[in-house]
Amino acid sequence: MSKRTFDYLDIQILNILQENGRISNADIARKVGKAPSAVLERVRKLERKDLIQGYEAIVNHKAMGLALTAFTQVYTDEPAGSFNTGRELAKIPEVLEVHYTAGQAPYLVKVRAEDTEALQKTLAKFGAIASVRDTNTTIVLTTVKETRGFPLQND
Amino acid sequence: MSKRTFDYLDIQILNILQENGRISNADIARKVGKAPSAVLERVRKLERKDLIQGYEAIVNHKAMGLALTAFTQVYTDEPAGSFNTGRELAKIPEVLEVHYTAGQAPYLVKVRAEDTEALQKTLAKFGAIASVRDTNTTIVLTTVKETRGFPLQND
DNA sequence: GATGAAAGCCAGCATGA
């Protein structure tokens, strides 16, 4: 199974949009050497097939007063295979990521807050979830790299 | 110190662009009830002040064959305060994030790979960095939430 | 800072290959 549903042109377009999500369709067309209408059709198809899940501005969180990043391991009383705790954690806006892992702690959570005081309040929200047994937080001192993108290749 | 360099209108614009990075300037103007030219000036200024650091398409990495996410703790022989190891780690394309932390392991690294075999190759690259003493990897089974954005408020 | 007018440019669609 699993026939490739995308070709080299798609990968080119994805890489361009991954680097600059606000580039005009006409500019993409110039870069890949195709007519704008053809490129637009590709982009729409990539969106429809959910290969492109959206576009977002990268906001400088430090400048916005969100200086603190932390990773919290969350231990639960939940039976394996249930993600209820994860869904509850995901509802908290300061929680950027929730991963269910194969490690010691079932959940690894990425949190962003104003300062340690705000972080404390967020961790209190974790504790308010009934199935949460314990948490273990690692504070980030410096972030060296933080991307979402990955230079895609044609295999 | 620290006079606010942005107002409520800026926060509105940032939230809109954080949610939909490809919305047209005219649509932002309609949403905030201002003239397009005024909004464009704001956006340009936010970009110049580096409050907006860029725009990116959110690519479905699973559909692109990058099914595996992992978090690796990296132990080093490096003196505290030096980020050379972090910079080396950041150069590896499969490494999405590098955080220097206050935890037991100096670095926490987020990795994305095709499969366990590809992950192994990436971890081998970590080992090739002279100052890396040891690594400890946690495999992600399911990602419940993965955002970058944060609903900004007017304090 | 914000506005409105004006020029050029782009998105989006229809059509044809």
Place this chain on the structure above:
DNA sequence: TCATGCTGGCTTTCATC
């Protein structure tokens, strides 16, 4: 799946407030 041509709407600049 791509290219061409078209139209309405958009982006962007600038004089003005």
